[in-house]
Every structure is written in structure tokens, then in C-alpha cells.
Amino acid sequence: MEDPQVAVLLVRRCISGDAAAWEELVGRYHRRIYNICYRFAGSADDAQDLTQEVFIKMYRTLNSYDMERGAFMTWVTTMARNLLVDHFRKTKQDRVTDSLDVAPSEREDAMPLREQLPDSAATPDALAQSQQVGETVHRALQKLSPDLREAVILRDLQDMDYKEIATVLKVPEGTVKSRINRGRAELARLLQRTYKQVM
């Protein structure tokens, strides 16, 4: 049975009061939601709290899910995205994309990427083997504006198609594509700026 159908059945069972179905639903989706939260919020603690919030909201509003309007995964992702945006506004993380004209040293929160990368002579592919590089890219991702970051996360990390992303973000597909392209390019510039030899 396909995953969307399984999800719909689980939702129906949850609504009818089946606690085991809810447990299964949590088990099935918590990893994905946690990863979205972690990549967007940046910290494991925030991701854990936000994931919990997403599921609490999901539990309270499960009755409102309409399978005719889209896949359950899209509904859940939309909910997660809205909570993440709310969280971003509340915490006033003013982490707009860095201007390309500003030198790294001029940024007050400049990230010492050069110090984090283990081997300046290695290629990006070789460096990618290390966990340190993953952490570096993750931190660079936090530098993107929320609009670009969420688009890139949903496309490149969650492997969602453009139509689904457009539904989640409530913007046209063209805008989604444009944000993804800009997000990728900004990320490359952020990493390149402080680590030119690698690129």
C-alpha cells in the first residue's frame, strides 16, 4: 500500500480514538519533521521543541485534514513550516542573507569557515566525507534568509517536488524555482567567500 493511503487510514483511525494509530503516525513522521526543523532552526534543542509543537498542533487539528486538498505529508510539512516561521519571528533571528558586497570580516557574526575545514588542499568531494564539512554547510545554511532557506531545505534536503513546495509555501511554482536557485547560489557564495581554495 502506498504511503499516502497508509497515512489516510492512520488519520482515520486516530480520529476514531485509536491511540496505537497515533503512535504509528508519530513514529512514521517524526524523523522527517525533526530534520526540517533542525535544518531550518539550526540547533538540535530548538528542533526537538519545534517537532514536539508540530505534533501537538497536528494532534489537535487532525480533524481538519482533508485528503481531497492534498497529501498528508504536504499538510504536515505546511504546518511545520508555519510553526518554523512563527518561531523565527518570535525569536527575532535577524539572519538575512549576507550582502555580497560585504566582506566576511565586516560581518559581526562572521563564521570562521576557513578554520573549520580540515584540509585546504582537498577537493569539495573529498572534504564532504568529513562530518565537519556537513556542520559547516549546515551553519552556512543558517545564514540564508528564511525564504531561501525553506525553499532549499524542502527541495534539496526533503526531495519534495516544485508543486508540493509551492503548496507548502503558498507561492507560485516559478517563485519556488527562483528561490531555490538563489538559495543555492547564495550558499555557494557564502562558502566560497571564506574558502576560495576549495571552490
Place this chain on the structure above:
Amino acid sequence: MAAEHHNDMQCSEFDALLSDALDQILAGPKAQAFQAHAKSCPVCGPLLAEAEMGKRWLEQLVEVEPPQHLVHNILAATTGIDTARLRAPAAAQPSWLDRVAAWTSAAFRPIVAIAKQPRFAMSFGMAFFSLSISLSLAGVKLGDLRHVDLRPSSIRRSYYETSGKVV
């Protein structure tokens, strides 16, 4: 982005096709025009290279493992479910009989430990062997033993009967 013409393709059109190009679904004349524009446009060429590089960097991010207690916390926060599967099984309350057995076992454990030593085991074995030989010589069969046979008069009679047989 400036709407300039480079090889019959505008920058806006290039931008719209960039995702498809990176997804490798762009083919035919469109792909050729796209590549030609990338080579000739000073804005779109670097954009293509950067977007491609950014995509490559993002591919290096692997899925992270959620904390172990996340599911438990979510269930506790929503339904209040604290399932046996997610929780370590609670120890059953021992009965008074179990407690007495445990206390007895603890009290006699040192004695049993000493008795289990090989040298004592050998001594017990030798003692049993000597006893069984003595009983056999005395004509006592454990299978035929009754509690009445242990009275002094019965023992005396058995002794005389055995002595008479020997003589």
C-alpha cells in the same frame, strides 16, 4: 536580472530554466540555447556555476538522527500515552515468599559457597562413600529401611542376625 538577449535567450528565460537544467531534464534546442546563453552572459554564467555548486554542497548534508526520547515525549505531550514499549518495563513487586527466599539465599550464600569448594566436595564424597560401605557391611539396605527399624531393639536384632550369618 537584466532582460538582455544572448543567443536568442533572455536572462529571465534562463532563470526559469535553471532548475530544470540542474535537475538534468532540459534537452534539445532549449538545452543548447541555455548553454550558449550561460557562456555568453556575464550574469547568468556565474549564476549557473554557483547554483550548481550550492546544490553539490547541499547534497553533502545527511539526514540527522532525532533524539531517542523524542517519540516518547511527543506521545506524552499529546495523548499522555506512556506505552510499555517505549518505557523500560517496571519491576514487579515481589511477594513475601520471594522476599523470604531472597533473604534465606543471601544468609546462606557464604556457607553454600564454602561447601561448593572442591576440597569440601571431595570430603563430602569420601564421607558418603565410607557411610555407604559401612551400611552395606552391616547389612542395612536403605530401600528396606523403615522407621521401626531404627528402634534399639531392631538394631540389636539386625546386628545378631548379621553376626550369625557371618559366623
